[in-house]
Amino acid sequence: MRxxxxxxxxxxxxxxxxxxxxxxxxxxxxxSATGSGGGSGPSxxxxxxxxxxxxxxxxxxxxxxxxxxxxxxTLILIRTVLADITARSFAAVRSRxxxxxxxxxxxxxxxxxxxxxxxxxxxxxxxxxxxxxxxLDTDAGVLFHDRLCLVVFDxxxxxxxxxxxxRAAAVSLPPALSSASLPLRALGTAAVxxxxxxxxxxxxxxxMASVSDMRRQLNDPTLFGRxxxxxxxxxxxxxxxxxxxxxxxxxxxxxxxxxxxxxxxxREAAHCALLTEDAPKxxxxxxxxxxxxxxxWLDRVKL
Numbered sequence: 001m002r003x004x005x006x007x008x009x010x011x012x013x014x015x016x017x018x019x020x021x022x023x024x025x026x027x028x029x030x031x032s033a034t035g036s037g038g039g040s041g042p043s044x045x046x047x048x049x050x051x052x053x054x055x056x057x058x059x060x061x062x063x064x065x066x067x068x069x070x071x072x073x074t075l076i077l078i079r080t081v082l083a084d085i086t087a088r089s090f091a092a093v094r095s096r097x098x099x100x101x102x103x104x105x106x107x108x109x110x111x112x113x114x115x116x117x118x119x120x121x122x123x124x125x126x127x128x129x130x131x132x133x134x135x136l137d138t139d140a141g142v143l144f145h146d147r148l149c150l151v152v153f154d155x156x157x158x159x160x161x162x163x164x165x166x167r168a169a170a171v172s173l174p175p176a177l178s179s180a181s182l183p184l185r186a187l188g189t190a191a192v193x194x195x196x197x198x199x200x201x202x203x204x205x206x207x208m209a210s211v212s213d214m215r216r217q218l219n220d221p222t223l224f225g226r227x228x229x230x231x232x233x234x235x236x237x238x239x240x241x242x243x244x245x246x247x248x249x250x251x252x253x254x255x256x257x258x259x260x261x262x263x264x265x266x267r268e269a270a271h272c273a274l275l276t277e278d279a280p281k282x283x284x285x286x287x288x289x290x291x292x293x294x295x296x297w298l299d300r301v302k303l
Contacts, residue, residue, distance in 0.1 A: 014063075014077070019099030021079035025063065028071040041070035042116040042149065042290065044107050046100075047077045048131070050155070050272045051123030054079065061275055062118075069287055073116075074107065076100055078131070080123035094134045097127070101134050108143040115144070116290065117224070118152040120272050121241065125156050125214055132223050145225030150290050153232045155272045157215050157249050158241035219253050229260040231289045233282065235269040262295030 014023045045066050049059055059079065066075055078100055084093050094101075107113050119128040135144045217223055230253055234246040247263065254261040264285040269277035289295055 018076075018103060020096050021081060022097070022100050023077040024103055025067065025075040025077070027074055028067060040114070041287075042073050042114045043111070044104070044113040044115045044147075045070065045073045045075045046104070046115065046117045046128075046131070047075065048117075048119045048124035048127040049077070049079050050121035051080050051082060053272065054120070054123075058273075065275070065279070065283055066118075069283055070116075074113075076103055078127055080127050084123065084126060090130055090133075093127070093130045097131050097134060100131060101138070104131075104135060104144070105138055105140045108140045108147065113147050115148045116150045116152070117148060117228075118154060119156065120154040121156050122158065122211065122214065124154070125218060129214065129217050129223065136222070145227065148225055148228040150286075151224055151228050151230050152286060153218075153230065153246070153249075154274070155234055155238055155241050155246075157211065157218060157245065159211060159245045215249055219249070219257050219259075221257055226258065229289060230262070231285065231295070232261070232263045233266070233274055233285065234263070235266040235271070235274060235277070237266075237268050238271045240271040262289050264295060 015025060018024050047059075047062060047066070059077070063075065063077060066073065078097065084096070088096070104115075117128060119125050132144070135141050230250070232246050232250045234241070234243050236243055243265065250261045250263055253259040262285075264281070266274045266277045266281075269275075274282050285295065
């Protein structure tokens with residue numbers, strides 16, 4: 001067990017980190033690129049985690065699930081941290097992501113991988129956008145577009161609501177604060193409120209990228225290409241990302257950009273906790289959509 005970085009919340013049972021909160025899991029021993037659901041699976045999986053509440057234990061469930069479903073795949077895990085959203089410039093975020101970019105470029109140049117990209121919430125979306133844009137600055141950008149086969153949107157994207165942004169950021173406070181004294185908890189909450197208010201003001205003034213900008217970028221074919229199918233997984237009980245916003249983004253992706261889109265709804269799960277409601281349904285959706293199965297979408301998915 002190693003500590004990934006000072007910003008990590010706890011040790012992660014993983015290989016030595018490639019960089020700051022970035023890990024690479026090699027395929028299981030003697031595994032072929034075939035998942036338990038049958039058919040040819042991805043050979044490279046990229047996970048961009050969410051921000052608030054993305055503990056090692058929770059993230060491990062997704063790593064374990066992917067390694068069980070697609071044992072022949074190499075998996076790159078990128079953990080999002082608060083500084084990526086509130087303090088670091090896009091250039092600084094891309095610098096942090098350099099080890100992940102290098103690993104992806106190496107895979108693209110040494111083989112012809114089939115890539116699955118999974119992003120969680122707005123933190124994961126921001127990481128995925130910066131990673132994709134950094135790849136487009138290399139000779140491997142065209143190959144990335146060509147080999148990206150599936151993009152999974154997990155509880156995202158939402159809207160520009162201050163209330164929802166504050167709730168999401170508040171979850172990012174250290175767990176120790178929950179048992180701290182009332183004045184200390186109040187101080188932490190006030191600090192989060194100030195940060196979110198400042199970021200919101202900068203976004204509205206056009207001095208910082210907003211959620212609206214992010215939603216637009218995610219549907220820009222120059223970012224992820226036109227080939228990859230898109231799977232939106234969301235919960236009707238999500239208090240941080242409204243299902244209506246997820247659906248509207250999926251509809252625009254299909255109608256305006258021409259993407260092949262699928263939506264799968266959960267009933268009671270909290271934000272970025274869909275596995276806790278129905279893990280078999282969750283993994284069936286990912287394996288099925290990867291394999292080319294049609295999934296319900298838009299009018300056939302009730303909110």
